[in-house]
Amino acid sequence: MFKVFLFRNAFAISTTSFSIRFLTTTITSDSNSFTVSYLIHKFGFSHEFALKASKQLYFKTSQKPDSVLNFFKNHGFTDSHIRNVIKREPWLLSCDTQKRILPKFQFLLSIGASSSDIVHMVRCNPKFLELSLKNNQIKFEYFLSKGASSSHIISLLTSNPQILQSSLDKRIIPLFELLRMFFKTNKDTIVCLIRHSKWVASYPHHLIVANINLMSDFGVSHSVIARLLQIKPSIFCSKDLIKSLEEVKGLGFHPPITTFGAALIAKKGMSKKLWDEKVDVFKKWGWSDEDVIRAFRGRPDLLLTSIDKINLVMSFWVNQLGWDSLALAKRPHIFSYSLEKRIIPRASVLQYLVMKGLRKKNASLVAPFDYSGKMFLSKFVFSFKEESDYLLKLYEEK
Numbered sequence: 001m002f003k004v005f006l007f008r009n010a011f012a013i014s015t016t017s018f019s020i021r022f023l024t025t026t027i028t029s030d031s032n033s034f035t036v037s038y039l040i041h042k043f044g045f046s047h048e049f050a051l052k053a054s055k056q057l058y059f060k061t062s063q064k065p066d067s068v069l070n071f072f073k074n075h076g077f078t079d080s081h082i083r084n085v086i087k088r089e090p091w092l093l094s095c096d097t098q099k100r101i102l103p104k105f106q107f108l109l110s111i112g113a114s115s116s117d118i119v120h121m122v123r124c125n126p127k128f129l130e131l132s133l134k135n136n137q138i139k140f141e142y143f144l145s146k147g148a149s150s151s152h153i154i155s156l157l158t159s160n161p162q163i164l165q166s167s168l169d170k171r172i173i174p175l176f177e178l179l180r181m182f183f184k185t186n187k188d189t190i191v192c193l194i195r196h197s198k199w200v201a202s203y204p205h206h207l208i209v210a211n212i213n214l215m216s217d218f219g220v221s222h223s224v225i226a227r228l229l230q231i232k233p234s235i236f237c238s239k240d241l242i243k244s245l246e247e248v249k250g251l252g253f254h255p256p257i258t259t260f261g262a263a264l265i266a267k268k269g270m271s272k273k274l275w276d277e278k279v280d281v282f283k284k285w286g287w288s289d290e291d292v293i294r295a296f297r298g299r300p301d302l303l304l305t306s307i308d309k310i311n312l313v314m315s316f317w318v319n320q321l322g323w324d325s326l327a328l329a330k331r332p333h334i335f336s337y338s339l340e341k342r343i344i345p346r347a348s349v350l351q352y353l354v355m356k357g358l359r360k361k362n363a364s365l366v367a368p369f370d371y372s373g374k375m376f377l378s379k380f381v382f383s384f385k386e387e388s389d390y391l392l393k394l395y396e397e398k
Contacts, residue, residue: 034060039090042069043083053090065093075105076115081123089126104133108157111140112150117158125161139168146176147186156194171205178209182226196233203237211236218245219255227258232265244268252297262300269304281307285314286325295332305335312339321347323365331366342369348394349380358384 035057039050042065059065072082086092095101108118122129128136143153156163166172176189183189215225215236228235238244244267245255253260267275282292296302313335318325328334337343346369353359368380381391 038062038065043086045087049087056091057094059094068093068095068097071097071101076119077122081119085122085126089129092126092129101129104129104136107133107137108154111153113154113157117154120158121161124158125165128161128165131165135168139172142168142172143190146190148190152190152194156190159194174205175208178212179229182222182229192230192233195230203234207239208233208236211238211241214241215245218242218249220245220260221256224256224258224261228261228264232268235264235268238268251293253300259297259300263296266296266300266303275303278303278305278307278310281310285310285318287329291326291329295329299332299336302332302335309339310335313343316343316347321351327364327366331364331370334366334369337369345395346376346380348397349391352387352391352394353380353384356387358387 032051032054035054036047036050038059039045039053040047045053057065069082072085077085092101105118108121109115113121140153143156148156163172176193179189179192180186183192212225215228216222235241244264248260248263248267249255251263253263270278279289279292282295283289287295313328314325316339317323317328334343350359350365350368354365368376371379377392377395381395382388384391
């Protein structure tokens with residue numbers, strides 16, 4: 001009798017447990033099904049994505065998610081903005097916007113951000129809406145204590161809101177103090193952070209420190225390191241930096257000199273394959289390997305010129321003007337000038353002067369391209385009074 005009692009009670013408990021599980025599964029399944037359907041029909045998401053996203057959500061009616069969408073629309077977000085934000089952070093559809101999001105919007109507005117700034121921040125990194133408002137305020141207060149203005153902070157956030165996810169103690173403060181060693185003022189340091197905020201938020205701090213120390217030990221001067229931090233900080237995130245340093249030194253650049261940094265940027269700015277292709281283009285136009293290296297030493301950004309630009313300048317100089325390409329090896333900065341706005345107009349004037357015998361045969365053909373516009377006109381157009389009208393016409397037509 002006792003065994004029968006235990007069996008019956010065990011069966012009853014088991015049946016009840018099964019019923020509860022079945023009911024829970026059914027409710028969850030119904031909710032999940034509604035959520036999936038909502039995501040597909042409201043945003044056009046694929047079934048696969050909607051099913052995955054629904055695991056972060058729980059709503060059985062459209063009231064909650066619709067209120068979230070209306071909140072974003074009322075704050076300047078377009079349908080396209082909202083779709084992109086929800087695709088990246090689906091959990092937002094089930095959050096309490098008044099408690100979780102609105103206070104952050106109000107705080108940003110209070111420090112001078114515009115509605116469009118906020119839209120941009122959320123579009124770039126909707127994950128920052130998860131972050132604690134208190135932690136964000138602490139970061140803002142830190143920057144303010146270093147002399148940043150509200151406009152500085154807004155610029156920092158709009159350029160890369162991911163910085164709000166960076167740890168203040170483990171990343172922002174150590175990086176600020178590191179950069180401060182190379183800049184004269186806090187303001188210069190803050191400007192660097194704003195300009196390269198994505199780099200600040202993304203790359204490992206220990207790698208940056210290690211590469212700065214590596215450069216210093218290699219003999220790169222304090223001023224060169226500061227310049228690199230200003231214009232190309234990603235160099236300090238390279239895992240094979242020593243190889244590039246040795247290559248640049250091998251090309252004849254001395255680490256303490258400013259041009260070493262410029263050459264390093266050029267060397268790190270392209271693959272070996274592209275570098276060799278550009279060298280071959282110069283050689284096609286009559287330069288030797290030595291000419292290329294010599295020109296590169298004089299103008300380290302020479303190899304950053306595109307192959308198309310090199311060919312266009314060389315073709316005009318050699319084929320149309322009939323001048324020697326080696327003249328450009330002595331003044332390679334001409335490749336940085338605009339062909340249409342500077343090279344062609346001035347070359348037309350110089351070509352005419354040479355043809356008329358108004359310019360000495362041994363005079364440099366390249367030097368006049370370095371003059372300011374006003375000085376060029378004074379020296380090569382208006383100084384030839386009888387020819388000045390025609391020369392000016394040549395200059396302006398081209």
